[in-house]
Amino acid sequence: xVTICEFQGIKIVRVIHQLAEAGISLHGGHLIWYKPAGxxxxxxxxxxxxxxxxxxxxxxxxxxxxxxxxxxxxxxxxARNSQWTLNQHRENEHGVIVxxxxxxxxxxxxxxxxxxxxxxxxxxxxxxxVSLTSTxxxxxPWSFTGALHTYFNxxxxxxxxxxxxxxxxxxxxxxNEACTGGDTLTFNTETDRxxxxxxxxxxxxxxxxxxxxxxxxxxxxxxxxxxxxxxxSVSMGDMADNSFETMVCVESAIHEQAIxxxxxxxxxxSTQITVQK
Ligand code: TA6
Numbered sequence: 001x002v003t004i005c006e007f008q009g010i011k012i013v014r015v016i017h018q019l020a021e022a023g024i025s026l027h028g029g030h031l032i033w034y035k036p037a038g039x040x041x042x043x044x045x046x047x048x049x050x051x052x053x054x055x056x057x058x059x060x061x062x063x064x065x066x067x068x069x070x071x072x073x074x075x076x077x078x079a080r081n082s083q084w085t086l087n088q089h090r091e092n093e094h095g096v097i098v099x100x101x102x103x104x105x106x107x108x109x110x111x112x113x114x115x116x117x118x119x120x121x122x123x124x125x126x127x128x129x130v131s132l133t134s135t136x137x138x139x140x141p142w143s144f145t146g147a148l149h150t151y152f153n154x155x156x157x158x159x160x161x162x163x164x165x166x167x168x169x170x171x172x173x174x175x176n177e178a179c180t181g182g183d184t185l186t187f188n189t190e191t192d193r194x195x196x197x198x199x200x201x202x203x204x205x206x207x208x209x210x211x212x213x214x215x216x217x218x219x220x221x222x223x224x225x226x227x228x229x230x231x232x233s234v235s236m237g238d239m240a241d242n243s244f245e246t247m248v249c250v251e252s253a254i255h256e257q258a259i260x261x262x263x264x265x266x267x268x269x270s271t272q273i274t275v276q277k
Contacts, residue, residue, distance in 0.1 A: 007051055009053065018037060019037055026083060028079070028082065030062055031060050043061065063080050066116075097123050114136075117134075120132045120133075128273045130148055132270070139263055146254050147254070152213055154204065157248060162204050167181065167182075167197070168196050179193075190229040193226075195223040196221070202217070204250060222254070225251075226249040251271075252270065
């Protein structure tokens, strides 16, 4: 079943199916929970998340678009702060498919002077697939970067290993220094890395939950991995001080090379998440 509920003025599409449950906020086009039947939550949502239409929700899958990071204002683009529209939902034997759309408005054109049509599709079942298709509806070419900035729920970050994201990365904690590392990442400090030749899948080995979260991305050119660790968590009003212990972001990102779209052209960025035992 698909129902719409409202929480602090924010409309949430609730999906309940025998294979999985999920919630998607129209503010941000932002998935805030996903739980396959019989499993623990796959997606992390901050216990101090603020549901406020002027901000992005902390946790879930923020849609960073049409840029990634602080290259312009607002940080990570305006899509995660915009009101999306429920386009359609349908059910089949694999689960529920929900799609939302976002188009340019006077407010978006004041920030970024281009016409666009974005559709985000959530395929919710034993697996979760999120696909963001961006179409140029303008009369001139434009380009964009972005990310599906997924926050994953883990039992204990110090007992997590991430593999499969490739070797070379830019280290944002060291002024974007280009580094090469082994293909296994463990966590004992703030980690903020852009892996620039990502392979598929990236695997989060969540040992204490005795499961692996497999992340397969398409239409991307980077895998971003982020854990704020303690000091940064403490500095953020919408994160509890120790909540970094139960999350890690593994993102499907367009970072290295902006995608240029001619009028009428489209591009799809996606991430597919599978739980394995
Ligand atoms: O993807 C990693 C990152 O860009 C980090 O540098 C960190 O700032 C994080 O995203 C969260 O950004 P936000 O704007 O949501 O606080």
